[in-house]
Amino acid sequence: MLIIGDSCYLSLNEQTTYFNHPLLRRNILRFREYQKMIANSAMTKNTMVILPTALGKTIISLLVCINTLYNNREKRILILAPTRPLVNQHRNSFVSCLKLLDDQIAMVTGKIPPQARTIVWNKKAIRLVFSTPELVKNDIIEKRLSLKDFFLIVFDEAHRAVKDYAYTFIAEKYMQHCTHPLILGLTASPGSEKNKIQEICNNLFIEHLEYKTEEDADVKQYINAIDVKWKWFDLPPEYHYVKSILKTMLKEKLDWLVSRNIIKKDSRWIFKRDLITTGEQLRYSLNVRLEKERPSLYFALIQQSIALSLMHCIELMESQGFYSLWNFLNRTQLEESRSHKLLLSDHRIKEVKGLIEQLKIEHPKIEYLIKILNERFDSQFNLNGNSNLTDSASEKKSRVLVFTQYRDTAQHIVELLNKSKIKASRFVGQSEKQGDPGMKQEEQNSILEYFKEGDFNVLVATSIAEEGLDIPEVDLVVFYEPVPTEIRHIQRRGRTGRKNIGSVIILAAKDTIDQRYLDVSRKKIQKMKSVLSSTNTYLNFKPVNRLIVKPDPMTKYEIDSLNSLLDKFEERTKIQSLSSSKNKTLHHKIVYSSEDHTMVQFKRQVERTARKIYSVVTIHGNKGLKIETIHNVPGVNDELTDAALKMLKKLKKIKIIGRKVIISDNVAKIRGQIYNIEIEKVVMGKALVLVNAEWHAILHHYDYAGPRELIRKGREFKAIGELYHDDDNLNIRVKQIV
Structure with missing residues (x-):
């Protein structure tokens, strides 16, 4: 087995050591000892890699993948990530580093139709497949995909492998059907609970766990200091007044639930989780109780729902501000649920809405955020002397990433920052949420590119920017609110301090949900570090029985041939003297081509199959051909037949009558005589033919309506046509093959 990194070489340009491998582009990955050691340990057993953000989890997976591809020439690899943008990012990262042809790499997402996906799953020449877990799960269930030929599966953001998430289903099916399974899980933070970490494993x-902290000796040199500050805020008196109204309303609902023994706790210590659990229990009881008991249960469920909405209102106001609370109440007004109608009909809610509209007081976090960003960018402007920075200076422009939990808040922050002459843009997920359409992948890619280029300085993002996405280096991360989980806290924090010293500012309102969340996340982070430091001793790893596959490495000839093909391809695609705007367009073209490339290949194959089917059916004339027979025709791809027939039918080239396929023209009546035609000679643009075994005639290309396959010397066929004279020559016009 070739061990990664055993033969590194020194770059004469930068005097820096790089990883060296036959399938790795030269001078592309700087060598790190801990990455080599982790990659080597992950090549023989199912491994979970836990590394802080920016320490190269993707690089470790890439090293394991290239070694697997090199040593197992017939095997394939599946790389999974939770979202399409992440899948696209991984695909682009691998393409930029690996020596593989485009046809050997595929990205499979929901944008690609099932028939095209089936082709990818069954085409063994495709060595690397990138996809999302839900799609893979569905294709396994629909029997479009078998995992038995995949030598390795990489699970990115592996902390998601809990309960009924698709990762657990895929791993189980993989272990059942593959005789030589190998799994690599990647995460920055698996959680702080031993039980949860054990569940993921x-x-x-998982048979082995690799964990590195920022304090480890072999990692420390690659870590930049991150200055973390907390900024506390007192809520304005107006906020306290609105809060008192909402808390009074909430207490009434909680007391009602407690008095009827629906919740068995002091109302002062009832939290959101308690209300959610109560709602689940009430809904279950509604399904199993007698009809006469249901009205009281339904009324209790309404009280629980109103209490939950009020609790959410208080949290929104405390943590986000009047703007987000106002939007929530307006959206609630559009919903049909009885609980929301009852809530909004309360005169106190009407008073709250009136106060918000009248006062228009921003949360103190907003004012502070605008202040510190103005100071930051003003000082930079003075430092540089003017705003017309050169490209190199543009690289040094300060970039700020603001995290917020809610899309409403993100939009509001962006609007206020832009009003304050701070260039900002919103970055949210693709799904539609509560009337917000989300962002298409192309839009997300463009925004990240413009952020990288310095077209704007501040990116205001929701949780989409926490997991894995290749956000450009930022020197300041702002938490608009604390998050209650150690996983999200670590992911947010990891967005700075990658190349230089970074800063994190966490904004929190005193004596609110912010303070509780901050305390919770701090404790969980400390607990996670303590738990992970002794994982391999307390975790129960079960060894996997797998067939040992003898390495079948690629030959020197195969490597040389691959290099030659790649050189030719890169020479053809080399583009010189592009302006910066054209470069940007080219970048997007490359970024967006991942799924399109798979679709173009599929369409070409369908068109090829359609032409073949059309030719074969044409020869059979009026009789047509059974669909079952078409499936068995040599050169017709069985998996593409249905798509090809659908295409021909849409183009009105064929008609399907019962189980028979007939050329459309053969069904329609065409004027003319039926002639027997024999091809005697084919020359440029025409053929010399013998008609009905007695007349010689010329068949011009523009007079022929039929498949090209018939115009060959010695071929004979019947056709509807007509004879005519031109310059004393007898010609025949073929209208339809019979």
Whole structure:
């Protein structure tokens, strides 16, 4: 087995050591000892890699993948990530580093139709497949995909492998059907609970865990200091007044639930989780109780729902501000649920809405955020002397990433920052949420590119920017609110301090949900570090029984041929003297081509199959051909037949009558005589033919309506046509093959 990194070489340009491998582009990945050691340990057993953000989890997976591809020439690799943008990012990262042809790499997402996906899953020449877990799960269930030929599966953001998330289903099916399974899980933070970490390891059949902290000796040199500050805010008196109204309303609902023994707790210590659990229990009881008991249960469910909405209102106001609370109440007004109608009909809610509209007081976090960003960019402007920075200076422009939990808040922050002459843009997920359409992948890619280029300085993002996405280096991360989980806290924090010293500012309102969330996340982070430091001793790893596959490495000839093909391809696609705007367009073209490339290949194959089917059916004339027979025609791809027939039918080239396929023209009546035609000679643009075994005639290309396959010397066929004279020559016009 070739061990990654055993033969590194020194770059004469930068005097820096790089990883060296036959399938890795030269001078592309700087060598790190800990990455080599982790990659080597992950090549023989199912491994979970836990690394802080920016320490190269993707690089470790890439090293494992290239070694697997090199040593197992017939095997394939599946790389999974939770979202399409992440899948696209991984695909682009691998393409930029690996020596593989475009046809050997595929990205499979929901944008690609099932028939095209089936082709990818069954085409063994495709060595690397990138996809999302839900799609893979569905294709396994629909029997479009078998995992038995995949030598390795990479699970990115592996902390998601809990409960019924698709990762657990895929891992189970993989272990059932593959005789030589190998799994690599990647995460920055698996959680702080031993039980949860054990569950993730069980669900992914992990045999070994690799964990590095920022304090480890072999990692420390690659870590930049991150200055973390907390900024506390007192809520304005107006906020306290609105809060008192909402808390009074909430207490009434909680007391009602407690008095009827629906919740068995002091109302002062009832939290959101308690209300959610109560709602689940009430809904279950509604399904199993007698009809006469249901009205009281339904009324209790309404009280629980109103209490939950009020609790959410208080949290929104405390943590986000009047703007987000106002939007929530307006959206609630559009909903049909009885609980929301009852809530909004309360005169106190009407008073709250009136106060918000009248006062228009921003949360103190907003004012502080605008202040510190203005100071930051003003000082930079003075430092540089003017705003017309050169390209190199543009690289040094300060970039700020603001995280917020809610899309409403993100939009509001962006609007206020832009009003304050701070260039900002919103970055949210693709799905539609509560009337917000989200962002298409192309839009997300463009925004990240413009952020990287310095077209704007501040990116205001929701949780989409927490997991894995290749956000450009930022020197300041702002948490608009604390997050209650250690996983999200670590992911947010990891967005700075990658190349230089970074800063994190966490904004929190005193004596609110912010303070509780901040305390919770701090404790969980400390607990996670303590738990992970002894994982390999307390975790119960079960060894996997796998067939040992003898390495079948690529030959020197194969490597040389691959290099030659790549050189030719890159020479053809080399583009010189592009302006910066054209470069940007080219970048987007490359970024967006991942799924399109798979679709173009599929369409070409369908068109090729359609032409073949059309030719074969044409020869059979009026009789047509059974669909079952078409499936068995040599050169017709069985998996593409249905798509090809659908295409021909849409183009009105064929008609399907019962189980028979007939050329459309053969069904319609065409004027003319039926002639027997024999091809005697084919020359440029025409053929010399013998008609009815007695007349010689010329068949011009513009007079022929039929498949090209018939115009060959010695071929004979019947056709509807007509004879005519031109310059004393007898010609025949073929209208339809019979």
